Amino acid sequence: MNQRTESATTFSIELFPPKDEAGELRLWQAVDQLALLKPDFVSVTYGAGGSTRERTINIAEHLTGHTGIPTVAHLTCVGSTEEELQEILNQYRSANISSILALRGDPVGGPSAPWVSTPGGFDHAEQLVDLAVRRGDFAVGVGAFPDGHPASKGDFAQDIATLIRKEQHGATFATTQFFFDAAAYKRLVSELDKAGSRLRIIAGVLPVTNVKQLARMAELGGTPIPSHITERFAAVADDEAAVVEIGIEIASELCVELINEGVSGIHFYTMNKAAATEAIVKNAGLR
DSSP states (O other): OOSOOSSSOEEEEEEOOOSSHHHHHHHHHHHHHHHTTOOSEEEEOOOGGGTTHHHHHHHHHHHHHHHOOOEEEEEEOTTOBHHHHHHHHHHHHHTTOOEEEEEOOOOTTOTTSOOOOOTTBOSSHHHHHHHHHHHSSOEEEEEEOTTOOGGGTTOHHHHHHHHHHHHHTTOOEEEEEEOSOHHHHHHHHHHHHHTTOOOEEEEEEOOOOOHHHHHHHHHHHTOOOOHHHHHHHHTTTTOHHHHHHHHHHHHHHHHHHHHHTTOSEEEEEOTTOOHHHHHHHHHTTOO
């Protein structure tokens, strides 16, 4: 995962731990459907404020054994001591998980809420990178923001410096927040190249299936939605099938543009749904 060896763009998916049994059933149905496409890896998130840590660990372990697809497990600073983080890494390694995504994580109140330190824990993602790298048996990735991190308040140079610092601590790849403008991704990669970075930057793509969910996610992550996209969704907001269809079209167009620009990999934020991601993957020629 840390360096691409093949010429084709990789394809991967992200899942989140469900809150109940019905959600878990939908999760594994999506896994079974998407596994047929043979993604290069699957990642599993934490919930807000680290609220689903145990389920994340259990699902990541089961995914690896159930599908044989490499799993990238998320690890965040939120609510964990260094000792607890070390134990989580031990559990991941025992489950044959060899890649993690090291993120500071959002406070319980969301990205804009004040950060609350955990006694005996970490406050910065590079500390997680250090911890995992010291183990010597993890490939470590981090997050990246083509449209800028909400906390940097428009200071893109600060975002680049932060990524470079994480790379210096041992990160070898980054997965971006979802975005809608390929130019934002190209700017991110270009600025990192100018700074001498060798980080592999995997583009995050969201298959939109729900307009209200999109608005909430964009607000939390500070992702601007171009007016031509909001207008397309506004015209069909009450038609669920039409929203899904437009979401597939928009994401397919973005993926084709990224592939033509030589993107290293595309990572789909599936929201534990398979159909839209499957259609986009096929439309873009990823499988």
